[in-house]
Amino acid sequence: MRHRLGRYGKNIQLEFFSGGPATEVGVQEFIDFLGKQSPYDRLDPGDLARLGDALTVEYFAAGATIVGPDIGVLEYLAVIRTGVVTVLDRSTVVDELGPGDTFGQFSLLSGLPPTLTAHATTDTLLYLLPDPRLVLEHPERLAFEGADRSVAHQALLARAASDSMMRPVTSFMSPVLWCRADTTIRDAALAMNTDRRSCVLFVTGTDAGAGAGNAAGTGPELGIMTDSDCRRLVATGTVAPHDPVRAIASAPAHTIGHRESAASALLAMVHYGVHHLVVTDDSGRAIGVCRVVDLSAADIRDPLTVRSAIEAARTIEQLVEATRALRPVIVELTDAGIPPLRVGGLVSAMVEATVEKCIGWVAPFSARSDDFSWLFLGSLARREPLPVSDVDTALVWRDDAAVHPSGEDVATRAGDVLTMVEQTGLSRCPDGANADNPLFHRSHDEWLRRARGWVAHSDGPGALLLAVMLADSRPVTGLLLGRSLEAELRAIPSDDAFLRRALADALARRPPIGFVKDFVVEASGAHRGQVDLKRGGLGPTVAIGRWLALRTGSPIASTQERLQMGADEGLLSADEAAQLRHAHRQVYELVFTAEVESLRAGSPVSTFLDPRSIDTLSRRHLRQSFKAIANVQDRLEAEWLGRGR
Numbered sequence: 001m002r003h004r005l006g007r008y009g010k011n012i013q014l015e016f017f018s019g020g021p022a023t024e025v026g027v028q029e030f031i032d033f034l035g036k037q038s039p040y041d042r043l044d045p046g047d048l049a050r051l052g053d054a055l056t057v058e059y060f061a062a063g064a065t066i067v068g069p070d071i072g073v074l075e076y077l078a079v080i081r082t083g084v085v086t087v088l089d090r091s092t093v094v095d096e097l098g099p100g101d102t103f104g105q106f107s108l109l110s111g112l113p114p115t116l117t118a119h120a121t122t123d124t125l126l127y128l129l130p131d132p133r134l135v136l137e138h139p140e141r142l143a144f145e146g147a148d149r150s151v152a153h154q155a156l157l158a159r160a161a162s163d164s165m166m167r168p169v170t171s172f173m174s175p176v177l178w179c180r181a182d183t184t185i186r187d188a189a190l191a192m193n194t195d196r197r198s199c200v201l202f203v204t205g206t207d208a209g210a211g212a213g214n215a216a217g218t219g220p221e222l223g224i225m226t227d228s229d230c231r232r233l234v235a236t237g238t239v240a241p242h243d244p245v246r247a248i249a250s251a252p253a254h255t256i257g258h259r260e261s262a263a264s265a266l267l268a269m270v271h272y273g274v275h276h277l278v279v280t281d282d283s284g285r286a287i288g289v290c291r292v293v294d295l296s297a298a299d300i301r302d303p304l305t306v307r308s309a310i311e312a313a314r315t316i317e318q319l320v321e322a323t324r325a326l327r328p329v330i331v332e333l334t335d336a337g338i339p340p341l342r343v344g345g346l347v348s349a350m351v352e353a354t355v356e357k358c359i360g361w362v363a364p365f366s367a368r369s370d371d372f373s374w375l376f377l378g379s380l381a382r383r384e385p386l387p388v389s390d391v392d393t394a395l396v397w398r399d400d401a402a403v404h405p406s407g408e409d410v411a412t413r414a415g416d417v418l419t420m421v422e423q424t425g426l427s428r429c430p431d432g433a434n435a436d437n438p439l440f441h442r443s444h445d446e447w448l449r450r451a452r453g454w455v456a457h458s459d460g461p462g463a464l465l466l467a468v469m470l471a472d473s474r475p476v477t478g479l480l481l482g483r484s485l486e487a488e489l490r491a492i493p494s495d496d497a498f499l500r501r502a503l504a505d506a507l508a509r510r511p512p513i514g515f516v517k518d519f520v521v522e523a524s525g526a527h528r529g530q531v532d533l534k535r536g537g538l539g540p541t542v543a544i545g546r547w548l549a550l551r552t553g554s555p556i557a558s559t560q561e562r563l564q565m566g567a568d569e570g571l572l573s574a575d576e577a578a579q580l581r582h583a584h585r586q587v588y589e590l591v592f593t594a595e596v597e598s599l600r601a602g603s604p605v606s607t608f609l610d611p612r613s614i615d616t617l618s619r620r621h622l623r624q625s626f627k628a629i630a631n632v633q634d635r636l637e638a639e640w641l642g643r644g645r
Helices: 027-034 045-054 105-110 151-161 185-195 227-234 262-272 292-297 303-312 316-323 326-335 340-359 407-423 444-456 463-471 479-491 496-506 533-552 559-568 574-601 616-641
Strands: 012-014 023-025 056-060 065-067 077-082 085-089 092-097 117-120 124-129 199-203 222-226 255-257 276-280 286-291 372-377 393-397 441-443 473-475
Touching (some): 027 045, 027 124, 185 199, 185 227, 222 227, 222 276, 255 262, 316 407, 326 340, 340 407, 340 574, 393 444, 393 479, 407 441, 441 444, 444 479, 463 473, 463 496, 463 533, 473 479, 496 533, 533 559, 533 574
Antiparallel strands (some): 012 023, 056 124, 065 117, 276 286
């Protein structure tokens, strides 16, 4: 991965950025993308701009080696912009990386040659960054994690452990369609069409008959011609239909033993960059063919594949098709044992990619300038959405924007974006927290003016709600503008009256526990005998975390991080923080799992739970979590709201 660039410079003509006609893309796109990926999201606007100025871009076709043996010390670390990269230790797949993942940093920072190999599984575009220690003012803010900590790697391991992935590959194979090596492509294609097969096999090195080599029992070398070979080479006129199949076939065909699992087959396909594997018996003879679509039909899905499909979409129709797999992926990952908070982070990334794609198709937001910044609000901002969370958005633009929009025009254009978002199956906020609502789109200076008014007059109508929502905002486009606004909002002095009202609002939601009964349940109506987990458990922990963020003026973070920060700042004890983090995780998992079950069953989603539907131990743990929340609420109320009474 030495500096072999020059193919693309600072302004490049590529279709993937906009998903439509090729458009000129500058440094702002680089900043917007990097600023949302870990660990670059820890950088301030100045260092993000320096990184955007320093990076270069390189394209690798599917199957190309990006980092190989004997390459020497790397001069750049790589961030995947689009595509999928497979990382191998010798011949063993150890990781699968997708958009936003970084590799090569250990060689660059340590001065040692890389020990792993990286291949482009699909067409891949990389952002190459020089040594950050030579570019950034605060390089210490970049804390890279090990490869085995990546989400993709954990997803691969979890999927490999799932029941469907542990089934033998023979469960997914189709019978072999044989031909001769000298069979014409036309005749082989007709046979494939008649038998409804996507490939034919033949024995290499001879023009023997269809089954002769296979019957020998010696495991001869095989060739394979697929329907994609025909489309790629015959349909384009590269070869003629009367040429023999060996002219366009791949040989030797990649094989997998019949005792291997579906997980091994999927990893082998990722490794080799193929869509077909020949299944062989113990003697090496071909007994079937396994296709990637066979595995897909078994509901074996990959979040990286979905993310790549979203990135590659060039029309709203293609984007709708890509996002159809989003909720099945959520179900699949949950079944595979990935923790719900981790799945929520994956969901956030895929939803963000979808919304950003829609934003890029609507002018004036499609200009990729820093004149506009779209913000996520609420759970998506904290990267902890539930499977069917709404998409809450806001919008800010520069007061000196080149295209200075009217409020009415912004509402129309933002509405066009949200309409496309809804076409993909996502939902805008039903309570009005949407970028086409005048309450949620303003110029930079107007946002600041309103925010100062909300803080100074927090008893005004709606002021506290909007101020608290702004604590849970995260820019997804126009990062320099969005982060500048965030920093200025956090710098507004928060007087005691405002913080007291914010805490009072956070403590207003109480867990559903009583002195006599374990839980205070609904007495009547559709949810009689049930408790609202979101309002009574998830809401209070999120609200406490939000108040901690308001009080400390900290940047956007997850609820788990905010609760830990509360202990670090002395606002919570270590025990309180640990208990609240456990309670938040437990209730989030209960709500998340319930929504997954609703998706699986095709039934309406509900955050209500009948305590009798869970086992005694789980019910006891839930009550303990509710009590822990209530105890912290009581202590905060006495210490902070009792002061000055």
